[in-house]
Amino acid sequence: MAKTQHLGHIDEPLLIFGGPYSNLQATEAILAEARMLNIPFRRVICTGDVAAYCGDPQACSDIIRAAGIHVVKGNCEESFGVNAEDCGCGFDEGSTCDQLSARWYAYAQDSLDTAACRWMADLPDAVTFRMAERTVFVTHATATSNNRFVFASTADTVKAAELDAAGADAIICGHSGLPFTQPLGDRLWHNAGVVGMPANDGTPRTWFSVVTPAPGGIHFAHRPLEYDHAGAARRMRDHNLPEEYASCLGTGLWDNCDILPEAETAAQGQEITPGSHLWPAAEAVRHAGVAAE
Template structure:
């Protein structure tokens, strides 16, 4: 395991995505979307949790690893790599997600080969990059806790502290499963969402983002991804994995929402819209004030 790796400086678009969760169909669709957007694997970043709820842990790891995409360590990757007893997802003890995790984690532990687990142990906890002159640091949970949930309604309390701690202009976060972009005093917290399960918005779409250098700043594009969710769901059922997650892939609604703050819980079931957020360079911010 490496604490932080700097992967370079970029002046071209990068693609960010989280949580493939063993969803091979969604992972293949994402790679196809990247190819259409002419974004090579060297400009793609995964914010962790390669394996979780879905049916193809080994094949998903092989696909992402084989493509050469940069991946940071998520709590699931850490737990599976170390042969831990559970996923350390941060679910409340005895909650629906905690109970369901016992089954999918045991399956993933059994299916993943030793080489994949050894590779997971080598993943960095943080990845730094420079995009259009801005230093971004990717973490899974937050700067200090791999399984901390950070949502749009709670990000402002985390952003300034994390940016100061990591000497960053912006944070690329994961773990929470919902896409959002928040800017606090010119400091960014961006979560691309995940491609493994929908965003609790009553659609089967999953989410990723493209960060695109533009005149005066960086345009952050929240992008929806359609894929063969019916095939992915059928595999869960065929392999005896928790049916609530198979149903979630089709309905777009999570089996439980107890990890969500009130704001995000009340938004559940409302389809998200693709959109763009502009993050201006500091010079532009100063010029406009």
């Protein structure tokens, strides 16, 4: 049975990020960013996969738990929580990601203590909130799956069906690693990206979002995170974790594009620019609809 945590009505900015991925340097940086933006931890949401590719699964999990931010259960938390045999990422069997995941998953599984795994097992599958008369559903991958990859190029019909299943006006997620915002009629899909790995754009920056109620609607801002990526790569090499991912932290280029559709593969190495999308208030959209008739 899916577990959902309801945060109620929120009328101040939220900071949302995904995929800490055992990257302690990035996780410390995103928590520092929240402090710098004066966003209290009760208004910070992580879309899951706290422990994965990088060198510090236990420390990463510890500082996130200590901060008391909201976390939705990613496929990694689900796997660590039940001591599963693999990460449940949804990689194709035999693919490079699948083979490499065996190494980082075993390392993280070995590193995490019982309390961390228990905490992961108990996390909600989704967090919902109301903002500017809209219902927003925050989850790891989609409303019906914790490991389906949804990208900007994924068919609108897939996203619409997930929004229907969520019973929400917007879905905010992570998992697939690339940030984007996409209106779907009066509804919206937003991927806040991940902080623990770059977005395959040829820069070491990673991504998070600030979601702010504003006159006329809600602002979804994609923001880059600068952090000590060299330190994070060192930690991976110290623990003999896959060099493919350690190098990626510096180059900003994924080792392979196995999980990516054609359009996202073609965009590899193209620098992402920070941007903000104003999602109009429901009231304004209704008026616009009436005016157009």
